[in-house]
Amino acid sequence: MKNFFGWLGHNFLMFLQELGRMMLLFVQAFLWLFRPPFRVRLFFKQMEFIGVNSLFVVGLTSLFTGMVLALQTYHAFRMFGAETLVGATVALSMTRELGPVITGLMVAGRAGSAICAEIGTMRVTEQIDALTVMAINPVQYLVMPRVLAGFIMLPLLTIISDVLGIFGGYLVGVQILDIHGGMFMNRIYEYVELADVYNGLVKASVFGGILTLVSCYHGFYTSGGAEGVGRATTQAVVMSCVLILVSDYFLTALMF
Protein backbone atom coordinates (compact mmCIF):
# COMPACT_ATOMS: atom_id res chain seq x y z
CA MET A 1 0.00 0.00 0.00
CA LYS A 2 2.75 2.40 0.93
CA ASN A 3 4.55 1.38 -2.22
CA PHE A 4 1.51 2.17 -4.26
CA PHE A 5 1.22 5.68 -2.89
CA GLY A 6 4.92 6.17 -3.29
CA TRP A 7 4.61 5.17 -6.90
CA LEU A 8 1.61 7.42 -7.39
CA GLY A 9 3.32 10.39 -5.81
CA HIS A 10 6.47 9.85 -7.80
CA ASN A 11 4.57 9.69 -11.05
CA PHE A 12 2.56 12.75 -10.17
CA LEU A 13 5.74 14.71 -9.48
CA MET A 14 7.22 13.54 -12.76
CA PHE A 15 4.08 14.67 -14.50
CA LEU A 16 4.25 18.10 -12.86
CA GLN A 17 7.88 18.44 -13.80
CA GLU A 18 7.02 17.57 -17.37
CA LEU A 19 4.23 20.14 -17.42
CA GLY A 20 6.67 22.72 -16.12
CA ARG A 21 9.19 22.01 -18.82
CA MET A 22 6.41 22.13 -21.37
CA MET A 23 5.38 25.56 -20.13
CA LEU A 24 8.98 26.73 -20.48
CA LEU A 25 8.99 25.56 -24.08
CA PHE A 26 5.70 27.36 -24.60
CA VAL A 27 7.05 30.60 -23.18
CA GLN A 28 10.09 30.39 -25.44
CA ALA A 29 7.91 29.74 -28.48
CA PHE A 30 5.61 32.56 -27.46
CA LEU A 31 8.47 35.05 -27.14
CA TRP A 32 9.71 34.11 -30.59
CA LEU A 33 6.34 35.13 -31.95
CA PHE A 34 7.35 38.77 -31.66
CA ARG A 35 10.95 38.53 -32.72
CA PRO A 36 12.11 38.40 -36.32
CA PRO A 37 12.73 36.55 -38.56
CA PHE A 38 9.08 35.71 -39.04
CA ARG A 39 8.72 32.33 -40.64
CA VAL A 40 5.67 32.89 -42.76
CA ARG A 41 6.41 30.11 -45.21
CA LEU A 42 6.89 27.50 -42.48
CA PHE A 43 3.77 28.74 -40.77
CA PHE A 44 1.65 28.29 -43.90
CA LYS A 45 3.14 24.86 -44.46
CA GLN A 46 2.11 23.84 -40.95
CA MET A 47 -1.36 25.34 -41.37
CA GLU A 48 -1.74 23.15 -44.41
CA PHE A 49 -0.38 20.09 -42.65
CA ILE A 50 -2.33 20.47 -39.42
CA GLY A 51 -5.48 22.00 -40.85
CA VAL A 52 -6.14 21.24 -44.48
CA ASN A 53 -4.85 17.69 -44.36
CA SER A 54 -7.05 16.87 -41.36
CA LEU A 55 -10.24 18.00 -43.05
CA PHE A 56 -11.24 14.57 -44.23
CA VAL A 57 -10.88 12.63 -40.96
CA VAL A 58 -12.40 15.41 -38.91
CA GLY A 59 -15.31 15.75 -41.34
CA LEU A 60 -15.97 12.03 -41.50
CA THR A 61 -15.86 11.42 -37.75
CA SER A 62 -18.01 14.48 -37.05
CA LEU A 63 -20.62 13.42 -39.57
CA PHE A 64 -21.02 10.04 -37.96
CA THR A 65 -20.97 11.48 -34.47
CA GLY A 66 -23.88 13.74 -35.41
CA MET A 67 -25.68 10.80 -36.94
CA VAL A 68 -25.31 8.54 -33.93
CA LEU A 69 -26.26 11.36 -31.57
CA ALA A 70 -29.51 11.85 -33.46
CA LEU A 71 -30.21 8.17 -33.39
CA GLN A 72 -29.62 7.87 -29.65
CA THR A 73 -31.46 10.99 -28.56
CA TYR A 74 -34.39 10.24 -30.83
CA HIS A 75 -35.30 7.12 -28.89
CA ALA A 76 -35.05 8.94 -25.58
CA PHE A 77 -37.05 11.97 -26.67
CA ARG A 78 -39.77 9.87 -28.32
CA MET A 79 -40.70 8.51 -24.90
CA PHE A 80 -42.14 11.89 -24.03
CA GLY A 81 -42.97 13.08 -27.50
CA ALA A 82 -40.22 15.64 -27.86
CA GLU A 83 -38.64 14.33 -31.06
CA THR A 84 -38.21 17.80 -32.50
CA LEU A 85 -35.63 18.54 -29.81
CA VAL A 86 -33.22 16.10 -31.43
CA GLY A 87 -31.84 18.82 -33.70
CA ALA A 88 -31.20 21.24 -30.86
CA THR A 89 -29.58 18.52 -28.77
CA VAL A 90 -27.25 17.50 -31.55
CA ALA A 91 -26.39 21.10 -32.34
CA LEU A 92 -25.71 22.00 -28.71
CA SER A 93 -23.61 18.91 -28.10
CA MET A 94 -21.61 19.46 -31.25
CA THR A 95 -20.89 23.15 -30.83
CA ARG A 96 -20.22 23.14 -27.12
CA GLU A 97 -18.51 19.84 -26.64
CA LEU A 98 -18.10 17.24 -29.32
CA GLY A 99 -17.00 19.44 -32.20
CA PRO A 100 -13.90 20.75 -30.40
CA VAL A 101 -13.13 17.48 -28.63
CA ILE A 102 -13.44 15.25 -31.69
CA THR A 103 -11.38 17.69 -33.71
CA GLY A 104 -8.75 17.84 -30.97
CA LEU A 105 -8.51 14.09 -30.61
CA MET A 106 -8.42 13.41 -34.33
CA VAL A 107 -5.78 16.04 -35.00
CA ALA A 108 -3.75 14.76 -32.04
CA GLY A 109 -3.79 11.31 -33.57
CA ARG A 110 -3.11 12.43 -37.09
CA ALA A 111 -0.92 15.53 -36.96
CA GLY A 112 0.35 15.40 -33.36
CA SER A 113 1.94 12.01 -33.83
CA ALA A 114 3.52 13.11 -37.10
CA ILE A 115 4.87 16.31 -35.55
CA CYS A 116 6.40 14.37 -32.69
CA ALA A 117 7.93 11.72 -34.94
CA GLU A 118 9.38 14.33 -37.27
CA ILE A 119 10.94 16.50 -34.58
CA GLY A 120 12.05 13.43 -32.64
CA THR A 121 13.83 12.07 -35.70
CA MET A 122 15.47 15.44 -36.21
CA ARG A 123 16.66 15.27 -32.62
CA VAL A 124 18.17 11.79 -32.75
CA THR A 125 19.83 12.37 -36.13
CA GLU A 126 21.36 15.62 -34.83
CA GLN A 127 19.44 17.80 -37.26
CA ILE A 128 18.34 20.00 -34.36
CA ASP A 129 21.99 20.35 -33.34
CA ALA A 130 22.76 21.27 -36.94
CA LEU A 131 20.17 24.05 -36.79
CA THR A 132 21.68 25.32 -33.55
CA VAL A 133 25.17 25.26 -35.02
CA MET A 134 23.92 27.34 -37.95
CA ALA A 135 22.81 29.93 -35.39
CA ILE A 136 19.14 29.20 -35.97
CA ASN A 137 17.00 28.80 -32.89
CA PRO A 138 15.25 25.42 -33.16
CA VAL A 139 12.35 26.53 -30.98
CA GLN A 140 11.70 29.40 -33.30
CA TYR A 141 12.20 27.30 -36.43
CA LEU A 142 10.35 24.15 -35.40
CA VAL A 143 8.08 24.74 -32.43
CA MET A 144 6.67 28.22 -32.92
CA PRO A 145 5.10 27.73 -36.39
CA ARG A 146 3.49 24.46 -35.34
CA VAL A 147 1.97 25.72 -32.12
CA LEU A 148 0.67 28.84 -33.81
CA ALA A 149 -0.77 26.82 -36.68
CA GLY A 150 -2.51 24.48 -34.23
CA PHE A 151 -3.89 27.42 -32.32
CA ILE A 152 -5.39 28.92 -35.45
CA MET A 153 -6.42 25.86 -37.45
CA LEU A 154 -8.29 23.94 -34.75
CA PRO A 155 -11.14 26.46 -34.47
CA LEU A 156 -11.50 26.46 -38.25
CA LEU A 157 -11.63 22.68 -38.32
CA THR A 158 -14.13 22.79 -35.49
CA ILE A 159 -16.47 24.95 -37.55
CA ILE A 160 -16.43 22.26 -40.24
CA SER A 161 -16.93 19.63 -37.57
CA ASP A 162 -19.94 21.49 -36.08
CA VAL A 163 -21.56 21.93 -39.46
CA LEU A 164 -21.05 18.33 -40.53
CA GLY A 165 -22.20 17.00 -37.16
CA ILE A 166 -25.44 18.93 -37.37
CA PHE A 167 -25.81 17.88 -40.97
CA GLY A 168 -25.38 14.25 -39.89
CA GLY A 169 -28.05 14.77 -37.24
CA TYR A 170 -30.35 16.23 -39.88
CA LEU A 171 -29.73 13.31 -42.21
CA VAL A 172 -30.68 10.76 -39.61
CA GLY A 173 -33.36 12.77 -37.82
CA VAL A 174 -35.20 14.18 -40.80
CA GLN A 175 -34.41 11.86 -43.65
CA ILE A 176 -34.46 8.53 -41.84
CA LEU A 177 -36.49 9.03 -38.66
CA ASP A 178 -39.04 11.39 -40.22
CA ILE A 179 -38.83 14.32 -37.83
CA HIS A 180 -40.36 17.43 -39.37
CA GLY A 181 -37.52 19.29 -41.11
CA GLY A 182 -38.76 22.80 -40.36
CA MET A 183 -39.29 22.06 -36.68
CA PHE A 184 -35.90 20.41 -36.47
CA MET A 185 -34.19 23.56 -37.73
CA ASN A 186 -36.39 25.93 -35.77
CA ARG A 187 -35.52 24.32 -32.50
CA ILE A 188 -31.84 24.68 -33.33
CA TYR A 189 -32.29 28.43 -33.87
CA GLU A 190 -34.30 28.65 -30.70
CA TYR A 191 -31.88 26.92 -28.36
CA VAL A 192 -28.40 27.37 -29.76
CA GLU A 193 -26.80 30.72 -29.11
CA LEU A 194 -23.84 32.22 -30.82
CA ALA A 195 -21.98 32.12 -27.50
CA ASP A 196 -22.17 28.31 -27.58
CA VAL A 197 -20.36 28.32 -30.88
CA TYR A 198 -17.79 30.89 -29.81
CA ASN A 199 -17.00 29.13 -26.58
CA GLY A 200 -16.56 25.89 -28.49
CA LEU A 201 -14.12 27.62 -30.79
CA VAL A 202 -12.14 29.03 -27.88
CA LYS A 203 -11.86 25.50 -26.52
CA ALA A 204 -10.69 24.29 -29.89
CA SER A 205 -7.94 26.91 -29.92
CA VAL A 206 -6.72 25.80 -26.54
CA PHE A 207 -6.78 22.15 -27.65
CA GLY A 208 -4.83 23.08 -30.76
CA GLY A 209 -2.21 24.81 -28.66
CA ILE A 210 -2.03 21.88 -26.24
CA LEU A 211 -1.69 19.12 -28.79
CA THR A 212 0.94 20.86 -30.88
CA LEU A 213 2.90 21.92 -27.82
CA VAL A 214 2.82 18.44 -26.29
CA SER A 215 3.85 16.85 -29.57
CA CYS A 216 6.68 19.32 -30.14
CA TYR A 217 7.82 18.90 -26.56
CA HIS A 218 8.02 15.12 -26.73
CA GLY A 219 9.76 15.30 -30.09
CA PHE A 220 12.16 17.96 -28.92
CA TYR A 221 13.35 16.00 -25.90
CA THR A 222 13.52 12.60 -27.56
CA SER A 223 16.53 10.43 -26.86
CA GLY A 224 17.47 6.88 -27.65
CA GLY A 225 17.31 6.40 -31.41
CA ALA A 226 14.42 4.97 -33.39
CA GLU A 227 12.98 3.26 -30.33
CA GLY A 228 13.03 6.56 -28.49
CA VAL A 229 11.15 8.25 -31.30
CA GLY A 230 8.48 5.56 -31.16
CA ARG A 231 8.14 5.90 -27.41
CA ALA A 232 7.98 9.69 -27.60
CA THR A 233 5.28 9.54 -30.27
CA THR A 234 3.07 7.27 -28.21
CA GLN A 235 3.54 9.47 -25.15
CA ALA A 236 2.77 12.57 -27.18
CA VAL A 237 -0.54 11.21 -28.43
CA VAL A 238 -1.62 9.81 -25.08
CA MET A 239 -0.68 12.93 -23.20
CA SER A 240 -2.32 15.20 -25.78
CA CYS A 241 -5.58 13.28 -25.51
CA VAL A 242 -5.51 13.22 -21.72
CA LEU A 243 -4.75 16.91 -21.47
CA ILE A 244 -7.43 17.76 -24.02
CA LEU A 245 -10.10 15.92 -22.04
CA VAL A 246 -8.95 17.22 -18.67
CA SER A 247 -8.68 20.81 -19.83
CA ASP A 248 -12.06 20.40 -21.52
CA TYR A 249 -13.67 19.90 -18.14
CA PHE A 250 -12.07 22.98 -16.64
CA LEU A 251 -12.76 25.15 -19.66
CA THR A 252 -16.39 24.08 -19.60
CA ALA A 253 -16.66 24.81 -15.90
CA LEU A 254 -15.18 28.25 -16.53
CA MET A 255 -17.15 29.22 -19.58
CA PHE A 256 -20.69 27.88 -19.34
Add this chain to the structure above:
Amino acid sequence: MEQDRYIIRIEGLTKRFGEFTVLDELDLNLEQDKVNIIIGRSGGGKSVLMKHIIGLLKPDRGRILVRNRDIVPMSEREMAQVRRDFGMLFQEAALFDSLSVEENVAFPLHEHTSKSYKEIMSIVQDQLAGVGLQGMGTKMPAELSGGMRKRVGLARALIMEPKIVLFDEPTSGLDPVVGATINDLILRTKEEFGATCIVISHDISATMKIADNIFMLYQGKIIAQGSPEEIRESSDPVVRQFIKGEARGPIQIN
Protein backbone atom coordinates in the same frame (compact mmCIF):
# COMPACT_ATOMS: atom_id res chain seq x y z
CA MET B 1 50.95 37.76 -28.17
CA GLU B 2 51.01 34.23 -26.92
CA GLN B 3 47.26 34.44 -26.36
CA ASP B 4 46.45 35.51 -29.89
CA ARG B 5 48.12 32.47 -31.33
CA TYR B 6 45.36 30.33 -29.95
CA ILE B 7 41.87 30.87 -31.26
CA ILE B 8 40.39 28.30 -28.89
CA ARG B 9 41.68 27.51 -25.44
CA ILE B 10 40.18 24.86 -23.23
CA GLU B 11 41.08 24.69 -19.56
CA GLY B 12 40.19 21.89 -17.19
CA LEU B 13 37.24 20.64 -19.19
CA THR B 14 35.40 17.84 -17.41
CA LYS B 15 32.30 16.10 -18.76
CA ARG B 16 30.45 13.19 -17.27
CA PHE B 17 27.45 11.28 -18.53
CA GLY B 18 26.03 9.84 -15.32
CA GLU B 19 28.89 8.07 -13.59
CA PHE B 20 30.90 7.84 -16.77
CA THR B 21 33.65 10.43 -17.16
CA VAL B 22 34.28 11.15 -20.82
CA LEU B 23 36.49 14.22 -20.55
CA ASP B 24 38.67 14.56 -17.48
CA GLU B 25 40.37 17.90 -16.73
CA LEU B 26 41.25 18.28 -20.37
CA ASP B 27 43.43 21.17 -21.53
CA LEU B 28 43.73 22.03 -25.19
CA ASN B 29 44.96 25.01 -27.17
CA LEU B 30 44.09 25.23 -30.83
CA GLU B 31 46.19 27.41 -33.08
CA GLN B 32 44.68 30.01 -35.34
CA ASP B 33 44.81 29.50 -39.13
CA LYS B 34 46.14 25.99 -38.78
CA VAL B 35 44.85 22.49 -39.37
CA ASN B 36 44.47 20.99 -35.90
CA ILE B 37 43.73 17.29 -35.96
CA ILE B 38 42.43 15.36 -32.99
CA ILE B 39 43.01 11.64 -32.96
CA GLY B 40 42.00 9.06 -30.42
CA ARG B 41 40.15 5.88 -29.79
CA SER B 42 36.64 5.28 -30.98
CA GLY B 43 34.31 6.20 -28.15
CA GLY B 44 37.09 8.24 -26.55
CA GLY B 45 35.10 11.47 -26.50
CA LYS B 46 36.30 13.27 -29.63
CA SER B 47 32.81 14.12 -30.84
CA VAL B 48 31.84 15.15 -27.32
CA LEU B 49 34.86 17.46 -27.20
CA MET B 50 33.89 19.01 -30.52
CA LYS B 51 30.33 19.61 -29.35
CA HIS B 52 31.71 21.47 -26.35
CA ILE B 53 33.75 23.74 -28.60
CA ILE B 54 30.61 24.85 -30.41
CA GLY B 55 28.46 25.00 -27.30
CA LEU B 56 26.09 22.12 -28.05
CA LEU B 57 27.11 20.49 -24.78
CA LYS B 58 27.90 22.34 -21.57
CA PRO B 59 30.79 21.08 -19.45
CA ASP B 60 30.46 20.03 -15.84
CA ARG B 61 33.62 21.97 -15.12
CA GLY B 62 36.14 24.01 -17.01
CA ARG B 63 36.45 26.96 -19.35
CA ILE B 64 36.21 27.12 -23.10
CA LEU B 65 37.62 30.31 -24.55
CA VAL B 66 36.87 31.22 -28.13
CA ARG B 67 38.88 34.32 -29.09
CA ASN B 68 39.50 34.86 -25.36
CA ARG B 69 35.80 34.85 -24.48
CA ASP B 70 34.48 32.10 -22.26
CA ILE B 71 31.49 30.51 -23.99
CA VAL B 72 30.41 28.32 -21.08
CA PRO B 73 28.28 30.91 -19.23
CA MET B 74 26.92 32.45 -22.43
CA SER B 75 23.20 32.64 -23.16
CA GLU B 76 21.79 31.00 -26.26
CA ARG B 77 21.53 34.36 -27.94
CA GLU B 78 25.16 35.27 -27.33
CA MET B 79 26.12 31.77 -28.45
CA ALA B 80 24.23 32.25 -31.71
CA GLN B 81 26.40 35.29 -32.36
CA VAL B 82 29.60 33.32 -31.69
CA ARG B 83 28.44 30.44 -33.86
CA ARG B 84 28.21 32.64 -36.93
CA ASP B 85 31.97 32.29 -37.20
CA PHE B 86 31.71 28.53 -37.12
CA GLY B 87 30.97 25.81 -39.60
CA MET B 88 30.54 22.21 -38.58
CA LEU B 89 30.41 18.89 -40.32
CA PHE B 90 28.66 16.30 -38.15
CA GLN B 91 29.87 12.73 -37.96
CA GLU B 92 26.59 11.50 -39.47
CA ALA B 93 26.25 14.59 -41.69
CA ALA B 94 22.93 15.63 -40.04
CA LEU B 95 21.36 16.80 -43.30
CA PHE B 96 17.82 18.12 -43.10
CA ASP B 97 15.94 15.24 -44.65
CA SER B 98 12.93 17.31 -45.63
CA LEU B 99 15.13 19.49 -47.86
CA SER B 100 16.89 18.61 -51.10
CA VAL B 101 20.68 18.61 -51.39
CA GLU B 102 20.63 22.11 -52.88
CA GLU B 103 18.32 23.47 -50.23
CA ASN B 104 20.46 21.93 -47.52
CA VAL B 105 23.59 23.62 -48.79
CA ALA B 106 21.77 26.88 -49.48
CA PHE B 107 20.11 26.91 -46.07
CA PRO B 108 22.65 29.04 -44.14
CA LEU B 109 22.84 31.53 -47.01
CA HIS B 110 19.07 31.96 -47.11
CA GLU B 111 19.03 32.38 -43.35
CA HIS B 112 21.92 34.72 -42.77
CA THR B 113 22.53 36.68 -45.97
CA SER B 114 20.40 38.88 -48.17
CA LYS B 115 21.78 37.44 -51.38
CA SER B 116 19.31 36.87 -54.21
CA TYR B 117 18.04 33.41 -55.02
CA LYS B 118 20.09 33.37 -58.22
CA GLU B 119 23.33 34.32 -56.51
CA ILE B 120 22.75 31.69 -53.86
CA MET B 121 22.11 29.00 -56.43
CA SER B 122 25.30 29.76 -58.29
CA ILE B 123 27.34 29.66 -55.06
CA VAL B 124 25.67 26.40 -54.14
CA GLN B 125 26.41 24.80 -57.51
CA ASP B 126 30.07 25.80 -57.23
CA GLN B 127 30.25 24.43 -53.73
CA LEU B 128 28.66 21.13 -54.75
CA ALA B 129 31.10 20.85 -57.65
CA GLY B 130 33.90 21.41 -55.15
CA VAL B 131 32.95 18.25 -53.30
CA GLY B 132 32.34 16.30 -56.51
CA LEU B 133 28.57 16.34 -56.43
CA GLN B 134 27.68 18.48 -59.44
CA GLY B 135 24.23 17.70 -60.81
CA MET B 136 23.07 16.09 -57.57
CA GLY B 137 21.37 19.24 -56.28
CA THR B 138 17.79 18.09 -56.67
CA LYS B 139 18.24 14.74 -54.95
CA MET B 140 16.90 14.19 -51.45
CA PRO B 141 19.31 13.15 -48.66
CA ALA B 142 17.62 9.75 -48.34
CA GLU B 143 18.61 8.98 -51.93
CA LEU B 144 22.32 9.46 -51.29
CA SER B 145 25.02 7.08 -50.14
CA GLY B 146 26.70 7.67 -46.77
CA GLY B 147 29.78 9.18 -48.37
CA MET B 148 27.71 11.46 -50.56
CA ARG B 149 25.73 12.68 -47.57
CA LYS B 150 28.97 13.45 -45.81
CA ARG B 151 30.13 15.54 -48.73
CA VAL B 152 26.86 17.46 -48.81
CA GLY B 153 27.36 18.12 -45.10
CA LEU B 154 30.84 19.38 -45.89
CA ALA B 155 29.53 21.69 -48.60
CA ARG B 156 26.96 23.03 -46.16
CA ALA B 157 29.54 23.54 -43.41
CA LEU B 158 31.78 25.57 -45.72
CA ILE B 159 29.17 27.61 -47.59
CA MET B 160 29.34 30.61 -45.26
CA GLU B 161 33.15 30.67 -45.47
CA PRO B 162 33.42 30.29 -41.70
CA LYS B 163 36.54 31.35 -39.81
CA ILE B 164 36.56 28.20 -37.70
CA VAL B 165 35.52 24.88 -39.20
CA LEU B 166 34.92 21.71 -37.24
CA PHE B 167 35.11 18.49 -39.20
CA ASP B 168 33.98 15.32 -37.45
CA GLU B 169 35.60 12.52 -39.45
CA PRO B 170 35.34 14.16 -42.86
CA THR B 171 36.87 11.27 -44.77
CA SER B 172 35.57 8.18 -42.99
CA GLY B 173 33.42 6.11 -45.30
CA LEU B 174 34.82 7.69 -48.45
CA ASP B 175 36.82 5.93 -51.14
CA PRO B 176 40.54 6.86 -51.17
CA VAL B 177 40.30 9.18 -54.17
CA VAL B 178 37.37 11.17 -52.81
CA GLY B 179 39.04 11.10 -49.41
CA ALA B 180 42.13 12.71 -50.89
CA THR B 181 39.96 15.34 -52.60
CA ILE B 182 38.35 16.18 -49.27
CA ASN B 183 41.75 16.47 -47.62
CA ASP B 184 42.75 18.89 -50.36
CA LEU B 185 39.54 20.79 -49.74
CA ILE B 186 40.44 21.13 -46.06
CA LEU B 187 43.87 22.47 -46.92
CA ARG B 188 42.32 24.86 -49.45
CA THR B 189 39.85 26.04 -46.81
CA LYS B 190 42.75 26.93 -44.60
CA GLU B 191 44.82 28.59 -47.30
CA GLU B 192 42.16 30.37 -49.33
CA PHE B 193 39.89 31.81 -46.70
CA GLY B 194 42.31 31.60 -43.85
CA ALA B 195 40.15 29.40 -41.71
CA THR B 196 41.14 27.49 -38.62
CA CYS B 197 40.35 23.84 -39.19
CA ILE B 198 39.68 21.44 -36.35
CA VAL B 199 39.47 17.92 -37.62
CA ILE B 200 38.68 14.60 -36.01
CA SER B 201 40.23 11.81 -37.97
CA HIS B 202 40.97 8.13 -37.84
CA ASP B 203 43.03 8.28 -41.00
CA ILE B 204 46.59 8.40 -39.65
CA SER B 205 48.43 8.68 -42.95
CA ALA B 206 46.24 11.56 -44.17
CA THR B 207 46.58 13.20 -40.76
CA MET B 208 50.35 13.11 -41.06
CA LYS B 209 50.07 14.77 -44.45
CA ILE B 210 47.66 17.63 -43.78
CA ALA B 211 47.97 18.43 -40.07
CA ASP B 212 49.87 21.37 -38.64
CA ASN B 213 49.23 20.15 -35.12
CA ILE B 214 48.10 16.76 -33.91
CA PHE B 215 46.45 16.11 -30.55
CA MET B 216 45.94 12.67 -29.11
CA LEU B 217 42.95 12.24 -26.84
CA TYR B 218 43.16 9.30 -24.47
CA GLN B 219 41.21 8.56 -21.31
CA GLY B 220 39.69 12.02 -21.26
CA LYS B 221 42.95 13.91 -21.57
CA ILE B 222 45.24 15.17 -24.30
CA ILE B 223 48.23 12.93 -23.76
CA ALA B 224 50.35 14.09 -26.65
CA GLN B 225 50.49 16.99 -29.03
CA GLY B 226 52.80 18.38 -31.64
CA SER B 227 53.63 18.53 -35.29
CA PRO B 228 53.28 15.33 -37.34
CA GLU B 229 57.03 14.72 -36.99
CA GLU B 230 56.91 15.11 -33.24
CA ILE B 231 53.98 12.75 -32.98
CA ARG B 232 55.64 10.22 -35.24
CA GLU B 233 58.82 10.35 -33.12
CA SER B 234 56.86 10.23 -29.87
CA SER B 235 58.20 7.87 -27.27
CA ASP B 236 54.85 7.51 -25.50
CA PRO B 237 53.87 3.84 -25.86
CA VAL B 238 50.16 4.68 -26.19
CA VAL B 239 50.80 7.11 -29.03
CA ARG B 240 53.19 4.71 -30.73
CA GLN B 241 50.70 1.87 -30.59
CA PHE B 242 47.89 4.10 -31.83
CA ILE B 243 49.62 5.61 -34.84
CA LYS B 244 51.11 2.28 -35.84
CA GLY B 245 47.75 0.60 -35.43
CA GLU B 246 49.01 -2.38 -33.46
CA ALA B 247 46.79 -4.75 -31.53
CA ARG B 248 49.40 -5.26 -28.78
CA GLY B 249 50.34 -2.52 -26.39
CA PRO B 250 49.13 -0.45 -23.46
CA ILE B 251 45.73 0.33 -25.09
CA GLN B 252 43.34 -2.40 -24.04
CA ILE B 253 40.11 -3.14 -25.85
CA ASN B 254 37.54 -4.21 -23.31
